[in-house]
Amino acid sequence: MPRTKKDWIGIYLILYNTVTTLLWSYLLVLVSYHLFLTPTARAALFNPIPQAATYPTASSFIVSHLRKVISLSTPPPTSSASKATAGVTSALEGMAFALVERARATYSSRGIGIYTAFVQSAAILEAVHALFGWTKSPLATTIMQVASRLIIVWWIGEGYETVRH
Numbered sequence: 565m566p567r568t569k570k571d572w573i574g575i576y577l578i579l580y581n582t583v584t585t586l587l588w589s590y591l592l593v594l595v596s597y598h599l600f601l602t603p604t605a606r607a608a609l610f611n612p613i614p615q616a617a618t619y620p621t622a623s624s625f626i627v628s629h630l631r632k633v634i635s636l637s638t639p640p641p642t643s644s645a646s647k648a649t650a651g652v653t654s655a656l657e658g659m660a661f662a663l664v665e666r667a668r669a670t671y672s673s674r675g676i677g678i679y680t681a682f683v684q685s686a687a688i689l690e691a692v693h694a695l696f697g698w699t700k701s702p703l704a705t706t707i708m709q710v711a712s713r714l715i716i717v718w719w720i721g722e723g724y725e726t727v728r729h
Contacts, residue, residue: 573698580689587683591676598673599666671721671728681717688714 567575671677687710693699694706720727 577693577698580693584683584686587686591679591683594676594679595670598670598676599663668729677721677728681721684713684717 671680690699690701691703691706691710694701694703
């Protein structure tokens with residue numbers, strides 16, 4: 565039985581969605597590897613004492629001073645259980661801080677930012693699919709969604725260095 569145009573469009577859409585799913589999955593693997601599995605990431609995640617002086621940003625400065633104020637107003641733990649809880653909290657804060665600092669370098673690590681821009685650009689085809697009526701998505705909504713993502717990736721992400729960091 566020969567395939568109709570509708571059959572070929574269905575096959576194309578399945579292929580398109582499969583390829584984009586694989587590309588986004590690969591990007592997720594790259595980001596996960598960068599955040600959790602590189603040797604420096606593992607060492608940084610388990611370093612409970614971050615060196616705030618190496619991160620001279622306004623937010624790190626404010627957080628550093630707020631931590632000092634909060635720690636001064638909190639009475640020191642007296643029981644061994646509360647000391648252990650304070651130690652765990654300190655270690656978790658250090659791990660969270662290390663993870664956030666590691667995430668700041670994700671865009672430039674291993675070309676993840678460039679790869680994201682190209683994979684996101686494939687979403688232009690979603691607007692084409694809506695234009696030709698191959699999907700039931702409304703054209704205006706699809707164009708707005710794709711355009712907003714492309715603006716973030718190509719204009720804001722590429723144009724402003726502070727955004728990349």
